[in-house]
Amino acid sequence: MTEYDYDLFVIGGGSGGVRSGRLAAGMGKRVAIAEEFRFGGTCVIRGCVPKKLYVYASQFHEHFEDAAGFGWTVGETRFDWATLVAAKEKEITRLEGLYRKGLENAKAEILNTRAVLAGPNTIRLTADDRLVTAERILIAVGGHPTPHHDLPGHDLCITSNEAFDLPSLPGSILIAGGGYIAVEFANIFHGLGVETTLIYRGREILSRFDQDMRRGLHAAMEAKGIRILCEDIMQSVVEDADGRRVVATKNHGDLVVDQVMLALGRVPNTRGLGLETAGVALNEKGAVVVDAFSRTNVSSIFALGDVTDRVQLTPVAIHEAMCFVETEFRDNPVSPDHDMIATAVFSQPEIGTVGMSEDAAAKRFDDIEVYRAEFRPMKATLSGRSEKTIMKLVVNAADRKVLGAHVLGHDAGEMAQLLGVSLKAGCTKDDFDRTMAVHPTAAEELVTMYQPSYRLRGGVRVP
Numbered sequence: 001m002t003e004y005d006y007d008l009f010v011i012g013g014g015s016g017g018v019r020s021g022r023l024a025a026g027m028g029k030r031v032a033i034a035e036e037f038r039f040g041g042t043c044v045i046r047g048c049v050p051k052k053l054y055v056y057a058s059q060f061h062e063h064f065e066d067a068a069g070f071g072w073t074v075g076e077t078r079f080d081w082a083t084l085v086a087a088k089e090k091e092i093t094r095l096e097g098l099y100r101k102g103l104e105n106a107k108a109e110i111l112n113t114r115a116v117l118a119g120p121n122t123i124r125l126t127a128d129d130r131l132v133t134a135e136r137i138l139i140a141v142g143g144h145p146t147p148h149h150d151l152p153g154h155d156l157c158i159t160s161n162e163a164f165d166l167p168s169l170p171g172s173i174l175i176a177g178g179g180y181i182a183v184e185f186a187n188i189f190h191g192l193g194v195e196t197t198l199i200y201r202g203r204e205i206l207s208r209f210d211q212d213m214r215r216g217l218h219a220a221m222e223a224k225g226i227r228i229l230c231e232d233i234m235q236s237v238v239e240d241a242d243g244r245r246v247v248a249t250k251n252h253g254d255l256v257v258d259q260v261m262l263a264l265g266r267v268p269n270t271r272g273l274g275l276e277t278a279g280v281a282l283n284e285k286g287a288v289v290v291d292a293f294s295r296t297n298v299s300s301i302f303a304l305g306d307v308t309d310r311v312q313l314t315p316v317a318i319h320e321a322m323c324f325v326e327t328e329f330r331d332n333p334v335s336p337d338h339d340m341i342a343t344a345v346f347s348q349p350e351i352g353t354v355g356m357s358e359d360a361a362a363k364r365f366d367d368i369e370v371y372r373a374e375f376r377p378m379k380a381t382l383s384g385r386s387e388k389t390i391m392k393l394v395v396n397a398a399d400r401k402v403l404g405a406h407v408l409g410h411d412a413g414e415m416a417q418l419l420g421v422s423l424k425a426g427c428t429k430d431d432f433d434r435t436m437a438v439h440p441t442a443a444e445e446l447v448t449m450y451q452p453s454y455r456l457r458g459g460v461r462v463p
């Protein structure tokens with residue numbers, strides 16, 4: 001027997017914490033996992049899962065409109081927000097139950113309490129002010145939306161945390177930010193009938209993505225009726241006599257809306273966690289500093305997922321968790337591979353992407369070939385909807401390696417998953433060319449773009 005109460009104590013019941021706890025307990029380790037809110041973390045409770053459900057909900061009005069072109073007559077339609085919120089709640093409660101069940105089946109001890117560090121091997125459970133000890137402690141407490149304290153009136157704004165459970169659907173909303181959350185929620189609210197405006201400080205939304213995807217999505221969103229104000233910021237928010245929000249912007253005057261939502265990034269949940277007491281180092285953003293094996297500077301303490309400053313994505317936290325367990329409990333050091341992570345923005349249309357943007361590739365390689373297709377998806381021919389799909393492959397001319405693959409269009413997220421396998425495997429453009437097309441699909445375009453649309457030599461575009 002060791003001198004500790006547990007072999008592993010996990011703080012945080014989100015994707016990374018639950019996976020670590022379940023795997024380690026399944027190996028017979030004595031594991032406890034503490035969660036102060038609901039099991040499932042941001043992804044299940046107020047992130048990816050409810051978001052995707054709301055994306056589905058917001059797409060129906062276009063489906064109803066499109067149906068006419070295929071011979072259908074759709075009667076009067078009506079949307080009820082409360083029904084959607086209740087259905088979402090039921091589903092995330094079911095998933096939360098599965099997370100708990102997985103831990104129980106593996107014989108991990110579930111503690112419904114906040115847990116804070118009291119030393120390198122000691123944790124204080126705040127619910128009953130009890131101290132427990134563990135040989136290893138894993139911090140997997142995630143993050144929360146940036147509150148933007150610098151903005152006068154920030155307390156009058158909501159974040160994605162509140163957006164899912166608003167008592168009623170607002171008539172109008174202003175969303176601040178140009179990243180994943182801002183763009184996804186702008187499409188959700190617009191699709192549900194809310195007058196939606198996006199305000200973003202940069203020149204074009206989605207700064208980390210390929211220019212073609214950014215411009216294409218911007219145009220598609222505006223064509224739907226979403227107002228996008230780039231190169232602008234909010235200066236203050238006040239409440240008027242009718243309970244509406246009056247937002248002073250730098251370049252577009254005052255805007256009056258029912259709700260203001262901040263989507264300006266997320267910050268790690270490290271405050272008040274006892275990290276200073278235990279001597280755990282944080283970086284300038286307040287994230288726990290870890291090495292390639294998720295080890296902090298304190299040898300008994302580890303951290304993974306959004307509380308570290310790596311890539312804020314659920315599958316990344318899960319992958320880091322599996323590497324952590326493999327390294328610490330199977331004596332097989334494995335570090336997570338953060339290269340070539342495929343990702344999707346569940347905007348409407350979606351963006352699916354993996355690897356380098358054209359601009360990033362042109363900065364790194366001397367000779368780049370760009371294969372680009374822009375076309376009207378087949379469904380739009382009968383529905384009459386004016387929309388475009390854009391596909392793009394960025395290829396290093398020197399060795400024919402596909403450096404980046406980018407899709408804007410229906411099911412782009414699904415395509416990104418498979419493109420991720422191809423690019424991770426190091427496929428060349430010739431591999432794409434010798435792959436038979438699946439017909440008729442949109443994705444077949446990815447294997448039938450035989451001639452480069454243009455090249456970039458030394459960063460300069462040539463035909």
Ligand code: NDP
Pocket residue numbers: 176177178179180181182184200201202206207208233263264265266311312313343344345346
């Ligand atoms: P992002 O980092 O994607 O975007 C933050 C946005 O806020 C950027 O447009 C940024 O501008 C802007 N911003 C930051 N600070 C300020 C400021 N002070 N004033 C004005 N604008 C500001 O964060 P999100 O909040 O959208 O999402 C958080 C993370 O969650 C993402 O990074 C992503 O990893 C994850 N996520 C993933 C999803 C998915 O996989 N589909 C969905 C939702 C979230 P700039 O670009 O100029 O820096």
